[in-house]
Amino acid sequence: MMEITGLGGLIVLVLDIWAIVAVLGSSVSTGRKVLWVLLVVLLPIVGFIIWLLAGPRAASAG
Template identity: 55%
Template sequence: MGIEVGGLLGLIWLIILIWAIVKVAKSAASTAAKVIWILVLLIFPLVGLIIWLLFGPKG
């Protein structure tokens, strides 16, 4: 049962991460800012997502 739960949580985490990357790509921020945010999200998935939610481009 542990493997199935871990796999499901991993899938949910991946969906949230992809959603954040898409939101960054569609934002009105500059290209450099978009690249930096996407790199932060990819290199530091958990911390990057939290930082993006707090300080990322709005709208």
């Protein structure tokens, strides 16, 4: 059972890091970036879901 919990935590960590990197690469203001990063860090699962649905997207490379 511990292995499943550890794997779940690792998955949440990777997803949160992905969200933070995407927020930092977006074109929104610095203040909004800070708020999004705080949301993802303080509420890892809920913050990630909110970011996924409504968060800023990374600037396109094109």
